[in-house]
Amino acid sequence: MPGDPTALVEQLWAQFLPLVHERVRLIEEVAAGGGDVATAGRAAHNLAGSLGSYGRATASSVARELDLAFTAGVPDQAWLTDAVRRLREGLEVGRA
Amino acid sequence: MTAVQVGRDAPHVRGRRALVVDDDEMVVALVRAGLEGEGVEVVTAADGREALDQLARSVPDVVVSDVNMPGMDGFALVSRLRAEPATRSVPLVFLTSRSHADDVLTGLALGADDYVRKPFELTELVARVVAKIHRPPVPVDTLVRDVRTGLLSASRLHEEIDHEAGRAARTGRPAAVAVLDVAERDQLVERFGARADDDLAVQVAQRVGVHLGSALDRVARDAAGRFLVLLPESGPDEVRTRLTRVAEALAGERLTVAGEGVQVTPVVGWASLDPHPGPGAAGPGAAELVERATVAADAATLHLDLQPVRWTPALAGTTPPAGRRARPSRAARLRTVLGRLRTAWQIALTLLLGVVVPFAVYVGLYELAGVDVSRPLYLVVVGALLLTAGAIWTEGFLALRATRPPEEPASPPPPASAVIAAYLPNEAATVVETVESFLRQDYPAGLQVVLAYNTPRPMAVEDTLAQLALRDPRLLPLRVEGSTSKAQNVNAALAHVTGEFVGVFDADHHPDAGSFLRAWRWLSHGYDVVQGHCVIRNGDASWVARTNAVEFESIYAVSHPGRARLHRFGIFGGSNGYWRTSLLRQVRMHGFMLTEDIDSSLRVVEEGGRIASDPGLVSRELAPTTLAALWNQRMRWAQGWFQVSRKHLLRAWRSPALSLRQKLGMTFLLGWREVYPWLSLQMFPLVAFMAWREGGADRLDWLVPVFVLTTLFTASVGPGQTLFARRLAVPEIRRQPGWFWRYLLVSSFVYTELKNVIGRVAQVKELMGEREWKVTPRATAPAAPTTPAVVATPTVTEASGAR
Numbered sequence: 001m002p003g004d005p006t007a008l009v010e011q012l013w014a015q016f017l018p019l020v021h022e023r024v025r026l027i028e029e030v031a032a033g034g035g036d037v038a039t040a041g042r043a044a045h046n047l048a049g050s051l052g053s054y055g056r057a058t059a060s061s062v063a064r065e066l067d068l069a070f071t072a073g074v075p076d077q078a079w080l081t082d083a084v085r086r087l088r089e090g091l092e093v094g095r096a
Numbered sequence: 097m098t099a100v101q102v103g104r105d106a107p108h109v110r111g112r113r114a115l116v117v118d119d120d121e122m123v124v125a126l127v128r129a130g131l132e133g134e135g136v137e138v139v140t141a142a143d144g145r146e147a148l149d150q151l152a153r154s155v156p157d158v159v160v161s162d163v164n165m166p167g168m169d170g171f172a173l174v175s176r177l178r179a180e181p182a183t184r185s186v187p188l189v190f191l192t193s194r195s196h197a198d199d200v201l202t203g204l205a206l207g208a209d210d211y212v213r214k215p216f217e218l219t220e221l222v223a224r225v226v227a228k229i230h231r232p233p234v235p236v237d238t239l240v241r242d243v244r245t246g247l248l249s250a251s252r253l254h255e256e257i258d259h260e261a262g263r264a265a266r267t268g269r270p271a272a273v274a275v276l277d278v279a280e281r282d283q284l285v286e287r288f289g290a291r292a293d294d295d296l297a298v299q300v301a302q303r304v305g306v307h308l309g310s311a312l313d314r315v316a317r318d319a320a321g322r323f324l325v326l327l328p329e330s331g332p333d334e335v336r337t338r339l340t341r342v343a344e345a346l347a348g349e350r351l352t353v354a355g356e357g358v359q360v361t362p363v364v365g366w367a368s369l370d371p372h373p374g375p376g377a378a379g380p381g382a383a384e385l386v387e388r389a390t391v392a393a394d395a396a397t398l399h400l401d402l403q404p405v406r407w408t409p410a411l412a413g414t415t416p417p418a419g420r421r422a423r424p425s426r427a428a429r430l431r432t433v434l435g436r437l438r439t440a441w442q443i444a445l446t447l448l449l450g451v452v453v454p455f456a457v458y459v460g461l462y463e464l465a466g467v468d469v470s471r472p473l474y475l476v477v478v479g480a481l482l483l484t485a486g487a488i489w490t491e492g493f494l495a496l497r498a499t500r501p502p503e504e505p506a507s508p509p510p511p512a513s514a515v516i517a518a519y520l521p522n523e524a525a526t527v528v529e530t531v532e533s534f535l536r537q538d539y540p541a542g543l544q545v546v547l548a549y550n551t552p553r554p555m556a557v558e559d560t561l562a563q564l565a566l567r568d569p570r571l572l573p574l575r576v577e578g579s580t581s582k583a584q585n586v587n588a589a590l591a592h593v594t595g596e597f598v599g600v601f602d603a604d605h606h607p608d609a610g611s612f613l614r615a616w617r618w619l620s621h622g623y624d625v626v627q628g629h630c631v632i633r634n635g636d637a638s639w640v641a642r643t644n645a646v647e648f649e650s651i652y653a654v655s656h657p658g659r660a661r662l663h664r665f666g667i668f669g670g671s672n673g674y675w676r677t678s679l680l681r682q683v684r685m686h687g688f689m690l691t692e693d694i695d696s697s698l699r700v701v702e703e704g705g706r707i708a709s710d711p712g713l714v715s716r717e718l719a720p721t722t723l724a725a726l727w728n729q730r731m732r733w734a735q736g737w738f739q740v741s742r743k744h745l746l747r748a749w750r751s752p753a754l755s756l757r758q759k760l761g762m763t764f765l766l767g768w769r770e771v772y773p774w775l776s777l778q779m780f781p782l783v784a785f786m787a788w789r790e791g792g793a794d795r796l797d798w799l800v801p802v803f804v805l806t807t808l809f810t811a812s813v814g815p816g817q818t819l820f821a822r823r824l825a826v827p828e829i830r831r832q833p834g835w836f837w838r839y840l841l842v843s844s845f846v847y848t849e850l851k852n853v854i855g856r857v858a859q860v861k862e863l864m865g866e867r868e869w870k871v872t873p874r875a876t877a878p879a880a881p882t883t884p885a886v887v888a889t890p891t892v893t894e895a896s897g898a899r
Binding site: 005 | 123
């Protein structure tokens with residue numbers, strides 16, 4: 001495949017950005033007291049697995065925290081709200 | 097991908113194939129892009145089960161798999177990969193999460209060749225995968241432990257046994273080796289696919305650990321799936337007591353296979369480690385001890401009485417040696433080979449009759465009499481193909497107008513009965529679950545459940561059924577002595593049936609909760625029989641089962657209701673059909689008919705009876721999971737239909753009770769059905785003749801509008817049927833769009849013609865009087881020595897339903 005790896009990753013990132021935001025929204029729903037915990041946990045797990053590989057190190061690190069928290073049970077809502085905020089900030093920072 | 101910058105020094109991998117397995121499409125897309133950049137072809141799967149489907153189609157050069165996936169995870173996938181000869185050496189790279197560090201060790205222990213932690217650098221991942229394509233994988237035989245079950249590998253346990261044998265010889269302390277198997281294992285794998293073996297292994301291993309009071313370090317699973325157990329420091333009495341405890345505990349528990357409750361019969365054999373082999377003599381080695389215990393376990397399968405059998409020299413030679421239990425004798429193998437040759441010869445004969453003979457006749461007439469019959473015959477064939485295609489499309493459109501029973505019954509529901517016909521050795525594992533699903537029916541007026549079964553030998557499950565009947569008087573287990581067919585079982589049950597109407601079922605059926613009430617809505621409004629919709633519930637077991645699942649939707653949700661509307665009569669398909677008891681008592685089932693169900697329906701219709709077809713009257717059943725089992729089933733159905741057609745076509749025309757439309761329907765159902773497999777071939781000799789006449793196929797004008805239109809129209813039937821099936825399927829099957837696409841491909845290119853071949857060969861077999869039915873797929877089950885491998889009459893489970 002011609003081209004450099006960064007360009008390729010960024011191209012795919014643009015394609016998947018709506019999916020990333022959808023996953024964040026699923027977690028946000030649980031933070032707001034609604035949503036489905038299992039679905040949100042799965043979303044956190046997937047974000048933890050993919051964000052870093054797309055070069056989003058900061059967001060990836062928050063997603064890993066979320067993944068672990070969901071694995072341990074239902075995370076505290078206040079903590080979850082803060083984590084979602086940090087996740088969004090991490091996504092805005094962009095490629096690290 | 098220069099992205100991955102491994103290209104310069106990387107081995108050439110262009111055209112090699114990778115299977116990427118991950119439930120996260122973002123990861124899949126990234127890995128795919130990276131590998132495709134290196135010229136590697138990529139196929140993908142969203143979980144282990146999809147990956148197994150891909151692997152069944154073709155074996156890739158490397159597998160890249162996530163660990164944590166819903167459904168079948170990466171560990172289960174690698175276990176299966178390493179267990180199959182075709183895939184055991186395919187390199188596998190795990191993508192493991194940083195959050196789950198243990199996954200790395202587990203993955204490597206299970207046979208992964210490498211791992212990359214998520215998040216990963218694409219360049220590193222691609223470099224590792226590319227390298228793996230060229231490097232030899234981890235040899236599977238060096239694996240020590242199966243993490244799914246926590247058991248040792250067989251080779252590791254052999255080392256332990258040798259070690260223990262040495263110690264026994266030195267210290268004089270006794271010990272033993274046992275082999276434990278589940279008698280129904282082959283049947284369950286046949287029904288639910290390979291995952292049944294995994295499900296069983298996990299649960300049996302757990303219970304062996306608990307009830308044997310032995311650490312799992314001394315339990316292994318061999319390549320055939322049996323459990324090997326080392327019992328150190330145990331004398332014969334203690335060994336017998338402990339093994340009996342395990343067998344009884346396992347037999348008393350309800351295990352879960354493919355989500356279904358099953359009861360199993362453990363079979364246990366064991367052999368002592370001789371602590372006193374004599375001066376200068378070496379005791380038997382591990383392989384010999386395991387062999388002895390296996391021979392003893394084989395002997396236990398002849399009794400199925402939960403008693404562990406100890407190996408003695410007298411046992412040698414009385415049972416087949418280890419690993420050959422399921423292997424038939426030389427004479428039986430010869431019969432099988434001859435049977436296959438006979439079928440191959442019959443296929444050739446049908447091609448000779450259907451293609452070569454007509455071609456020779458056309459040429460002969462042209463050469464000798466100057467008569468060219470190709471033009472009128474061409475039009476006849478085109479007309480026939482169009483008629484068939486048109487009828488199928490019509491059935492589909494008629495099925496779209498949903499057939500529903502009247503909203504309210506004409507009279508309050510009366511007492512009802514269910515008759516479940518079973519050949520017990522084939523159903524032992526699941527029959528209790530089936531009976532319980534009937535006892536859970538939501539029917540307000542009282543439902544009697546008669547389990548009418550035949551069995552060549554006493555079965556442990558008969559005691560369980562008797563206990564169940566004591567607790568719930570609605571159940572009547574009825575052993576039909578001397579029965580060899582479903583027809584005999586159903587007829588015998590009728591003597592005990594107390595319901596005003598009766599639902600007839602095979603033993604793998606689970607009807608929907610309100611089925612009996614729904615059936616009564618038809619019967620109370622003047623119908624004599626109502627045939628429900630049979631839905632396949634083991635579609636995930638294999639591609640054959642999936643094909644069947646879609647085909648059944650095409651049959652029960654489309655063809656049956658469409659045909660009932662078109663021809664003005666329905667038919668009883670053998671199971672999930674509800675009869676007025678008084679009528680069934682008059683009509684009975686005739687065991688001498690191969691498809692006694694179709695025969696009985698036609699006798700009802702010929703007498704003016706009304707049979708409805710209701711796609712909303714759902715019962716779920718199991719499909720054959722292997723091509724051989726499917727072939728046998730369909731051959732039996734096709735031969736049965738031919739037998740029924742010969743008996744009933746003229747009777748239908750003579751029947752004063754049938755309208756002209758119904759008679760035409762009978763002609764289509766019975767006559768056309770038998771002629772069509774031959775007609776479908778006729779274009780070949782005709783075109784061959786025309787090519788011969790014109791001096792070459794290139795001189796034919798292939799773009800004749802009639803030819804093109806006919807081809808297009810007949811080719812539209814497959815997609816049309818699939819579309820109708822998808823539109824009308826029950827939700828759980830409709831949720832599997834992939835199954836429909838594959839069905840479309842399989843049916844367009846292979847399956848339809850396969851059924852035509854079967855239709856033609858079945859006629860030859862019937863005319864030759866060939867009536868030997870293999871009792872596959874369940875003949876592989878442990879059988880009493882008196883049970884023949886081939887029987888002259890169809891068994892209950894095999895003769896069920898001609899659809």
